[in-house]
Amino acid sequence: MPELPEVETTRRGIEPQVCGQRIDAVVLRETRLRWPISAEVARLEGRRILDVSRRGKYLIMRLDEGSLIWHLGMSGSMRVLPVGTAAQLHEHVELQLGNGQALKFRDPRRFGALLYSATSPLQHPLLRELGPEPLGDQFHAEYLHRCCRQRSAAIKNVLMNSHIVVGVGNIYASEALYRAGIRPGRAARRVSKPRIAKLVEAVRQTLHSAIACGGTTLQDFTQADGNPGYFRQELLVYGNKADCKVCGTPIKHVVLGQRSSYYCPQCQS
DNA sequence: ATTGACTCCTGATGGC
């Protein structure tokens, strides 16, 4: 579920509450996430959280010694609530802070992760090979065109490949392709450079708008204050079983790379 | 080197 806008929304929500705070206690209720939570995490008492940054869909919490790397997986969310607030079902990790607040990580499907990195977190094997940030200046038409030129894979799968560009998941790939007028199943190398340029802009605009709405909530996602994200009502094609809002043609649903894709057969080619 | 299938897990939904 959480794609870049949801992770960025989470980052902005927790940052003011956790920055500069000392970790008074760590509560681990379930350590079997995507990878088991390592024993070092249980020993973080006394460390201080310096800042919270984001790389793709990863959240990085820099400590005065080492770093924590979080991933929300498909169903993860974070909230900040007073220490002592009853734990919800599937609330696997809780960091109790010096200000009396607790950072709570909930993840029903346990596809999320919490990793400890003793050195530079950006050099962690999971982060080292990631592609550029879609909202940064390294992601541009020239770059994406170069990535697409030789590839026969569907353009949507290329967009969702985190080694090419980070943060774009199933929902926003569908939305950006709709905005750019490109069919999701089109082979990447069959997309002309001008259309690639349009797609780069569509990805940027879609992500910016979604961040402004606090992300998209389909099921589990909540912002750090417990509110849902409001981009769902702005979605143009994803999950749409009705007609195209522009031309009235019925929206098509296909499966690409085992993921649902939606597009307008009239507006997208 | 790319690619597509498979995998982890719980919960919501829809058909019978």
Added chain:
DNA sequence: TGCCATCAGGAGTCAA
């Protein structure tokens, strides 16, 4: 009402 099959936003890993 209940039971069962299917599907869901991620992404590493493996085999071809």
